[in-house]
Amino acid sequence: MRSMTALVMMATAAVPAVAAAQVQVPTAMVVPDGTVLDVMATGRTTRTPDVATVRAGVVTQDATAATALSQNAQRMAAVIRALKAAGIADRDIATSNVGLSPQYRYADNQPPVITGYQASNTVSVTFRDVKKAGPVLDALVRSGANQVDGPAMSLADPDAALDEARSDAVARARARATLYARAAGLNVARIVSIEEAGENDGGRPQPPVMMRVSAMAQRDSSTVVMAGETDVTATVRVRFLLK
Incomplete structure (x- = not known):
């Protein structure tokens, strides 16, 4: 009885291995x-x-990082207000980049010297009426935007x-x-x-x-x-x- 039980257990254990081996065999083309x-x-x-996407932003520079960021935030707030006043919905305005970087002066045989800081803030604006893109871009520049890229057209x-x-x-x-x-x-x-x-x-x-x-x-x-x-x-x- 013990021998028969062992044989049954060995046969049962071998079934999954055989099935797995069969799955791995490639089908002939x-x-x-x-x-x-x-x-x-x-x-x-x-x-x-019928859709235009434009990147618009503000770049400011100052001797200190804090002042550069503060000025940038004020001008960017004016840009956002101009976009909303032009009828651009919140869902069509997305921040795409915020940056702060030191500005250097280079001289021969001398280490670079930090002369100030540059702050930038850019938003991606989606125009669902392409005809309105031009006038809105003009409004953005008047409100303080000094960097505009695009537009990229899509459907x-x-x-x-x-x-x-x-x-x-x-x-x-x-x-x-x-x-x-x-x-x-x-x-x-x-x-x-x-x-x-x-x-x-x-x-x-x-x-x-x-x-x-x-x-x-x-x-x-x-x-x-x-x-x-x-x-x-x-x-x-x-x-x-x-x-």
């Missing part, structure tokens, strides 16, 4: 009856950006445009596969697999046009921000079976 063709294609569609809802680009990518892949099949004296039998290989939701377009009208030429000059157009793209890798 099934080779289709025909010629396999892999095609990578990028589809695209064009949209006009508020890129999903529909991305779907168009995906459909275009598959159509381009099929057209290319048909071309190769005809050149080889074959026909496209079916699609074996489709894999997404990347996308651009319109948030990385070419730099938009931003210009300042000369105050000498026009008294009521203002900053003009032009949205232009952006490409929304999707790339797919499609495997075809040719016969």
